[in-house]
Structure formats: structure tokens, C-alpha cells
Amino acid sequence: MNRIGIIGAGQMGSGIATVCALAGFDVRLVDRDKDQLAAALKRIKESVARRVARGQIDKARGDKALKLVHTGTAFKALADRDLVIEAVTESEPVKRQVLSDLVPHLGKNTLIATNTSTIAITRLAATTDRPDRFIGVHFMNPVPAMRLVEIIRGIATSDSTFNAIRDFTVRLDKEPVRVEDFPAFIVHRILMPMINEAIYVLYEGVGTMESIDKAMRLGANHPMGPLELADFIGLDTCLVVMQALNDGLADSKYRPCPLLVKYVEAGWLGRKTGRGFYDYSGDTPTPTR
Ligand code: NAI
Numbered sequence: 001m002n003r004i005g006i007i008g009a010g011q012m013g014s015g016i017a018t019v020c021a022l023a024g025f026d027v028r029l030v031d032r033d034k035d036q037l038a039a040a041l042k043r044i045k046e047s048v049a050r051r052v053a054r055g056q057i058d059k060a061r062g063d064k065a066l067k068l069v070h071t072g073t074a075f076k077a078l079a080d081r082d083l084v085i086e087a088v089t090e091s092e093p094v095k096r097q098v099l100s101d102l103v104p105h106l107g108k109n110t111l112i113a114t115n116t117s118t119i120a121i122t123r124l125a126a127t128t129d130r131p132d133r134f135i136g137v138h139f140m141n142p143v144p145a146m147r148l149v150e151i152i153r154g155i156a157t158s159d160s161t162f163n164a165i166r167d168f169t170v171r172l173d174k175e176p177v178r179v180e181d182f183p184a185f186i187v188h189r190i191l192m193p194m195i196n197e198a199i200y201v202l203y204e205g206v207g208t209m210e211s212i213d214k215a216m217r218l219g220a221n222h223p224m225g226p227l228e229l230a231d232f233i234g235l236d237t238c239l240v241v242m243q244a245l246n247d248g249l250a251d252s253k254y255r256p257c258p259l260l261v262k263y264v265e266a267g268w269l270g271r272k273t274g275r276g277f278y279d280y281s282g283d284t285p286t287p288t289r
Pocket of ligand 1: 012032
């Protein structure tokens with residue numbers, strides 16, 4: 001496997017392109033939006049330059065990696081790829097459309113992987129002509145910094161597809177874990193209910209924002225408190241994952257906290273909007289409740 005295609009040049013697609021190019025893969029990054037492609041190339045250059053400046057890689061390797069990334073807007077550029085990774089917006093209708101538009105352009109042996117966080121791999125696989133060569137490959141954000149990749153098998157994914165993707169992630173210097181296709185996989189299945197519970201603890205007045213975050217930092221040795229972490233991830237993302245767990249597993253323990261719903265309805269989505277559980281407009285974040 002040497003030629004990689006990536007669809008979606010957002011935060012994740014550009015991060016995946018960076019690690020692939022640094023590992024020596026030939027990368028074609030496709031997006032429908034030229035501005036996103038330009039912004040992605042800028043992010044990739046900055047990420048590589050940071051590694052060179054820190055002495056993690058030499059300049060020649062950085063320059064070589066940058067030459068391996070090509071961008072475009074047409075799926076036909078992906079015809080000769082060994083693997084195409086779909087990393088477009090997290091919307092099932094959008095992903096289904098992208099996959100059905102993509103498939104006619106691909107060679108019959110091309111593997112397809114999706115970076116979805118919440119959509120069933122088996123369901124997305126069924127929109128293609130190759131469910132046996134379809135798999136989930138869930139990178140963590142930011143991709144260059146995070147070692148873990150969850151590899152999710154759909155019901156029809158073949159052993160050879162799984163093995164090829166596992167070997168690919170190892171070549172990227174990542175640590176793969178194998179996951180069966182259940183809502184939110186492993187990391188979010190465990191992490192998001194904890195964050196949701198922290199929001200219930202706030203909602204019920206059991207603790208203040210500061211006491212909740214301090215308690216989990218010092219009492220459970222977590223590097224960030226759950227409310228700080230929720231702001232970092234984005235409250236909209238937290239809500240989408242809780243809704244996927246609630247819908248997919250139909251157990252009331254996954255009910256999204258009404259306070260989380262309110263914050264998202266208000267547009268208070270965390271660090272990215274300047275306000276979530278904390279307000280980020282000043283020098284230090286201040287609690288909003
Ligand atoms: P993003 O919003 O930063 O980027 C999405 C990109 O997809 C945009 O550049 C957009 O122009 C492009 N796009 C949308 N429709 C398209 C189409 N029809 N054809 C071609 N390009 C199209 O999104 P982000 O955060 O990079 O997420 C991408 C995927 O990765 C989602 O499935 C998300 O769930 C998953 N993911 C996100 C993580 C995160 O922390 N942001 C972490 C792990 C997975």
C-alpha cells in the first residue's frame with residue numbers, strides 16, 4: 001500500500017494527510033472547497049515546519065513529505081489509489097453521497113476507510129460496492145500528536161482488509177486498537193458518558209464548575225477536568241456522540257444532560273466559539289455558572 005487518497009480537507013483530513021506524507025505515502029487530498037484545500041496545505045506546511053524546528057525530523061524529510069501531498073477537487077484523481085480515507089463532514093447523508101459518487105472512480109481493489117466518529121461502519125459500507133473492503137479508521141484529534149487509532153470492522157469487513165489497515169496505521173507510527181462496530185466505538189463510549197455525568201453533577205448543584213474539574217484532576221489524576229475537556233472537544237460534538245449512544249443503545253443512562261443541550265442551543269460550543277462552560281474572552285478562562 002503506497003498511494004493514499006483522502007476526501008475532506010478539514011481538521012482531520014489535513015492531519016491524516018500530514019502523518020501519511022511524513023511516513024512516505026503518496027497523498028492526494030480532495031475537497032469540494034478550494035479554500036479548504038488551501039487552508040489544509042497551509043496547516044500541513046506549518047505542522048511539518050514545527051517538527052523540523054523541534055528537531056523531530058530533519059529538513060530534507062520535511063521537504064520530501066510536502067512534495068508527496070497533492071490536492072484537487074475531483075474524485076477521478078483517486079482512481080489509482082490503494083486506499084481512500086473519507087473524512088468529510090460528520091453527516092450521514094453527506095457521507096453516503098460522497099461514497100456513492102466516489103465508488104465508480106475507484107479500481108476494484110481499492111480499500112475504503114471512513115474516519116466517522118458516530119456513524120455505523122456497516123451501514124456506510126452498504127452504500128458501496130465493496131463492504132468487504134470497507135472499514136472504520138478513527139484517528140484522534142490532533143492527528144499528528146495522538147498515538148491511538150481505533151480500527152472498526154463492519155460486519156462484512158474481511159480479515160485481509162483489517163490486516164492491511166492495521167499494518168498501514170503501524171507504518172504511520174500509530175497504535176491501533178481493534179473495535180467492533182457499536183455506537184461511539186471505545187474511546188467516546190467511555191469518555192462522553194463521563195463528561196455528560198459531570199454536566200449532570202453541575203446541573204443538580206452537587207458541585208460548582210471549579211470543584212468538579214478540580215475533583216477529577218486531583219482525585220482521579222485526569223490531566224484536564226471533564227468540563228474543561230468538554231469545552232476543548234466542542235459541546236456540539238459531545239452532544240452528537242451522546243445522541244448517537246442514546247439512539248443506538250436505547251438505554252436511559254445515555255440521556256444527554258438538558259444543560260448540555262441548552263449550551264449547544266445557545267451556540268456556546270466551547271473554546272472554538274470563545275464560550276462554553278468557561279468564558280475564554282479574558283486572560284484566564286472563567287466559569288459561566
Ligand atoms: P471539518 O468540518 O473540519 O472538515 C470537513 C471537510 O469536508 C470540509 O473541508 C468540507 O469542505 C469537506 N466536505 C464536506 N462535504 C464534502 C463533499 N461532498 N465532498 C468533498 N468534501 C466535502 O470536519 P473534521 O473535524 O475534519 O471531521 C471530519 C470527520 O472526522 C468527521 O467524520 C468527524 O466525525 C471525524 N472526526 C473528527 C474529529 C475531531 O475532533 N474533529 C475526531 C475524530 C474524527
